[in-house]
Amino acid sequence: MGIQLGMPAVGPSRLPAGSNPAETSTPDSPPAAGHGVSPALSPADGLLDRYGRRATDMRLSLTDKCNLRCTYCMPAEGLDWLARDKVLSRDEIVRLVRIGVDRLGVRELRLTGGEPLVRADLVEIVAGIRANHPDLPISLTTNALGLDKKAQALKDAGLTRINVSLDSLHPDTFAQLTRRPFLDRVLRGVEEAARVGLGLVKINAVLMRGINDAEAPDLLEWAVSRGFELRFIEQMPLDADHGWTRDGMITAAEMRSLLERDFVLTPDPRRRNGAPAERWEVRRRATPDIVAGTVGIIASVTEPFCADCVRTRVTAEGKVRSCLFSHEETDLLALLRSGADDDAVLRRWQEAMWGKPKAHGMGHAGLGAADYVQPERTMSAIGG
Ligand SMILES: Nc1nc2c(ncn2[C@@H]2O[C@H](COP(=O)(O)OP(=O)(O)OP(=O)(O)O)[C@@H](O)[C@H]2O)c(=O)[nH]1
Numbered sequence: 140m141g142i143q144l145g146m147p148a149v150g151p152s153r154l155p156a157g158s159n160p161a162e163t164s165t166p167d168s169p170p171a172a173g174h175g176v177s178p179a180l181s182p183a184d185g186l187l188d189r190y191g192r193r194a195t196d197m198r199l200s201l202t203d204k205c206n207l208r209c210t211y212c213m214p215a216e217g218l219d220w221l222a223r224d225k226v227l228s229r230d231e232i233v234r235l236v237r238i239g240v241d242r243l244g245v246r247e248l249r250l251t252g253g254e255p256l257v258r259a260d261l262v263e264i265v266a267g268i269r270a271n272h273p274d275l276p277i278s279l280t281t282n283a284l285g286l287d288k289k290a291q292a293l294k295d296a297g298l299t300r301i302n303v304s305l306d307s308l309h310p311d312t313f314a315q316l317t318r319r320p321f322l323d324r325v326l327r328g329v330e331e332a333a334r335v336g337l338g339l340v341k342i343n344a345v346l347m348r349g350i351n352d353a354e355a356p357d358l359l360e361w362a363v364s365r366g367f368e369l370r371f372i373e374q375m376p377l378d379a380d381h382g383w384t385r386d387g388m389i390t391a392a393e394m395r396s397l398l399e400r401d402f403v404l405t406p407d408p409r410r411r412n413g414a415p416a417e418r419w420e421v422r423r424r425a426t427p428d429i430v431a432g433t434v435g436i437i438a439s440v441t442e443p444f445c446a447d448c449v450r451t452r453v454t455a456e457g458k459v460r461s462c463l464f465s466h467e468e469t470d471l472l473a474l475l476r477s478g479a480d481d482d483a484v485l486r487r488w489q490e491a492m493w494g495k496p497k498a499h500g501m502g503h504a505g506l507g508a509a510d511y512v513q514p515e516r517t518m519s520a521i522g523g
């Protein structure tokens with residue numbers, strides 16, 4: 140192992156049995172070196188952090204642009220979009236993924252944004268990554284606008300799976316939440332993704348009090364009857380309008396009780412493996428002996444999963460964010476463009492991840508707590 144400079148062994152395999160230093164019951168301060176002071180890590184250490192977590196799930200934002208304006212994410216007027224030359228090019232993306240996978244232990248890739256489908260070279264990006272990594276799971280999180288025209292090409296290029304964000308099946312509610320009247324187009328995109336075999340299709344829905352919360356059981360019925368896996372998401376304080384409140388948010392517990400109107404939920408026995416979604420088997424009340432499908436609940440606020448976090452994020456500008464809620468970023472794009480070799484890039488990436496906060500961008504979990512400071516970037520600019 141490459142940890143030197145008197146650093147204690149902190150990798151997961153070297154932790155005391157039964158303990159995880161990222162659990163909220165442990166002290167807020169890191170177990171070793173202060174923030175920014177990283178030990179000499181070898182490539183074999185991968186994307187290890189001070190709390191012993193190792194990131195294997197790379198989430199790469201392809202653009203900050205989007206054609207929707209979801210109220211919990213973007214302001215109505217949009218944002219100041221990045222100039223094209225400030226954004227990772229296809230070749231830079233392919234190279235970063237290669238370094239992550241071949242050198243740093245990345246085992247799955249999520250392409251996100253902004254809206255990844257607005258990138259004209261999306262199919263070429265997927266094909267370029269797939270050419271290097273025949274077995275890498277590559278998934279896309281998208282609002283599905285225009286997916287009906289691109290789904291087959293994406294499948295052919297090597298995309299494995301898709302997550303579509305869809306908060307309502309009612310045109311008016313959809314338009315209220317996204318500030319755009321495009322429900323039909325999104326539904327066409329979802330259907331085409333399923334048709335070409337970009338499955339298992341997952342659907343992401345953020346529940347907003349008084350807007351789409353009452354629709355939760357209908358959304359679930361729609362999803363399970365089509366073989367989709369729906370995930371309900373607690374709203375996080377990452378919106379441009381700073382409109383989030385703890386009381387306004389629909390909690391995971393509320394979500395479960397909303398669904399109980401029509402369904403019985405029982406814990407899914409499969410392992411969670413650090414995934415944001417806690418999964419439940421779904422049975423309709425009318426046919427309680429038949430498992431109709433699965434639902435996931437993503438309780439980032441009330442039931443945080445930071446202790447098992449395996450995610451590393453790279454923004455469209457090529458900056459590493461070790462946590463969704465980080466206040467620090469590490470520029471890899473400038474390094475790539477300076478002619479640096481792969482070793483230099485991977486070292487910088489490792490240093491960034493070593494400084495990963497314990498939870499929610501802080502030394503403890505607590506979205507919306509008195510000491511929580513919302514990051515400057517919105518969810519769309521981070522890469523959700
Ligand atoms: N707090 C927190 N929330 C996250 C994180 N990653 C994802 N989420 C939340 O989970 C939602 C769904 O993320 P997706 O990228 O669609 O999918 P996923 O759940 O990570 O992955 P799969 O189940 O493998 O498709 C996001 O919109 C976020 O709200 C994370 O690292 N931290």
Ligand SMILES: C[S@@+](CC[C@H](N)C(=O)[O-])C[C@H]1O[C@@H](n2cnc3c(N)ncnc32)[C@H](O)[C@@H]1O
Binds near residue numbers: 255281343378522
């Ligand atoms: C930022 S979007 C990027 C990809 C694509 N535009 C989409 O909407 O799927 C990724 C995910 O973040 C979620 N999201 C955005 N803002 C959020 C917030 N404040 N709290 C929780 N989830 C949020 C969206 O619902 C979406 O599922």
Ligand code: SF4
Binds near residue numbers: 206207209252519
């Ligand atoms: S959640 Fe996705 S679709 Fe909605 S505004 Fe944000 S980036 Fe766009």
Ligand code: SF4
Binds near residue numbers: 450
């Ligand atoms: S908030 Fe940060 S540490 Fe927690 S799960 Fe998300 S990215 Fe990981």
